[in-house]
Amino acid sequence: MNITAIILAGGRSSRMGSNKALLELGGLTVLERLIRELEPIASRIVIAGGERAAYERFGQVVVTDRYPGAGPLAGLHAGLESSTTRWSLAVACDTPFANRGLFRALLERAEAAEEAAARAVDRASDLAAGASGGFAPTEAILARTQERAHPLLAAYRRSVLPGLEARLREGRLKMTAWTETLCTEYIEGEALANASGLPLEWCTFNMNKPEDYELARSWLESGRSEG
Numbered sequence: 001m002n003i004t005a006i007i008l009a010g011g012r013s014s015r016m017g018s019n020k021a022l023l024e025l026g027g028l029t030v031l032e033r034l035i036r037e038l039e040p041i042a043s044r045i046v047i048a049g050g051e052r053a054a055y056e057r058f059g060q061v062v063v064t065d066r067y068p069g070a071g072p073l074a075g076l077h078a079g080l081e082s083s084t085t086r087w088s089l090a091v092a093c094d095t096p097f098a099n100r101g102l103f104r105a106l107l108e109r110a111e112a113a114e115e116a117a118a119r120a121v122d123r124a125s126d127l128a129a130g131a132s133g134g135f136a137p138t139e140a141i142l143a144r145t146q147e148r149a150h151p152l153l154a155a156y157r158r159s160v161l162p163g164l165e166a167r168l169r170e171g172r173l174k175m176t177a178w179t180e181t182l183c184t185e186y187i188e189g190e191a192l193a194n195a196s197g198l199p200l201e202w203c204t205f206n207m208n209k210p211e212d213y214e215l216a217r218s219w220l221e222s223g224r225s226e227g
């Protein structure tokens with residue numbers, strides 16, 4: 001199944017004090033690391049948000065938020081709007097260790113969800129007209145660790161777009177409040193660690209503050225983070 005990858009790279013990076021997407025780790029910017037990991041998985045990579053000029057050199061599609069200042073939900077919206085595939089991966093530009101193993105696991109779950117949806121449609125057409133069998137297709141697959149679900153290490157079905165846009169119009173911008181309304185599956189615990197080949201704490205690690213960046217650098221230097 002073809003899948004689009006959306007890297008969210010807008011926002012203010014106010015806690016970091018400089019653009020998180022362009023922080024360097026192991027000789028590459030975080031954005032380049034993510035692109036390298038996504039290229040074998042995704043048919044198209046979209047960088048959502050931020051200043052177009054800052055990202056054009058990476059050779060990917062760059063899209064602008066249609067709801068500027070509305071945060072990650074607006075970035076996901078811009079990316080999904082430009083996506084031409086039924087499912088899209090979404091990843092934050094501040095998760096430096098998200099890797100192809102994790103992305104492949106999300107893609108495989110999306111494929112399984114799509115097959116289940118297709119089977120349900122077949123079953124419904126065998127039943128009396130109008131009967132749906134009560135099946136609700138999976139619309140989102142999220143990584144989840146003990147502390148929380150990670151809506152920006154996830155896959156989304158394009159069908160979430162109208163609901164997402166409605167929330168943006170209403171100014172309801174909290175991402176987890178929105179994902180809780182979706183029909184969601186999770187990849188968690190050992191499955192996450194196995195897929196990534198990384199310690200669990202690294203899989204979803206994101207860098208918000210300078211000390212997080214320092215920690216990521218020290219992990220990388222210790223040689224433990226290369227999968």
Ligand SMILES: Nc1nc2c(ncn2[C@@H]2O[C@H](COP(=O)(O)OP(=O)(O)OP(=O)(O)O)[C@@H](O)[C@H]2O)c(=O)[nH]1
Nearest residue numbers: 009010011012013014015048049071072075092093
């Ligand atoms: N396209 C887009 N992406 C965003 C926006 N706000 C945040 N993001 C992205 O969403 C992810 C999570 O961002 P946050 O850490 O919540 O916010 P931030 O603005 O990057 O950082 P802070 O200013 O420190 O809160 C990162 O990948 C950001 O680049 C936005 O308004 N538009």
